[in-house]
Amino acid sequence: MNLKKSLKPIKKKIQNKDKLYNTIRRVYTHLSELSNEEILDYYHVRSLKELEMHIEHIKEVLQKQIKNYEEELEQIATCFCLDSSENFKYLYSTKKEAEEQIKFTLKTKQIKLILYPCPFHCGWHLTKI
Numbered sequence: 001m002n003l004k005k006s007l008k009p010i011k012k013k014i015q016n017k018d019k020l021y022n023t024i025r026r027v028y029t030h031l032s033e034l035s036n037e038e039i040l041d042y043y044h045v046r047s048l049k050e051l052e053m054h055i056e057h058i059k060e061v062l063q064k065q066i067k068n069y070e071e072e073l074e075q076i077a078t079c080f081c082l083d084s085s086e087n088f089k090y091l092y093s094t095k096k097e098a099e100e101q102i103k104f105t106l107k108t109k110q111i112k113l114i115l116y117p118c119p120f121h122c123g124w125h126l127t128k129i
Contacts, residue, residue, distance in 0.1 A: 017048055020055075079122040091123045098124040 024039055025032045031039060045051045081089040092098035098115040105111050105126075113126040 020048065020052065079118050079120055079125075081118060081120070081125060089125050091118060091125065093123045095124055098126060101126060 021036050021039055025034070031042060034042065040046065040048075040051060043051055043054055045054055079089065079091040081091075083089050092101065092115070095115065102113045102115060105113055112129050114129050115124050115126050117123075118125055
């Protein structure tokens, strides 16, 4: 029997265990001097498995917060400009996109348009001239 080969899974398990603790120490510098047991105590858990579950929970919470933040940003970036009929104006996110629409409208409908920046700094609007 090859002793070195049989100990390989045990060695890997120990390395993975230490990897989590070392990552915590590296990322959270205020925990860098704590022992493994002190880290468990800091997070109010009793085992490495509970710590892993706690970290996964934190990741899920953060991902949800990021998603909510992105949704809020989309709402904030909404334009509230109204046209002469009191309808919301179409918002072009880039100047190039607005310029392409100007060319298309002139070519297909023979209507001359100009672009101007949205007063809410959300993008670009078009208006007839």
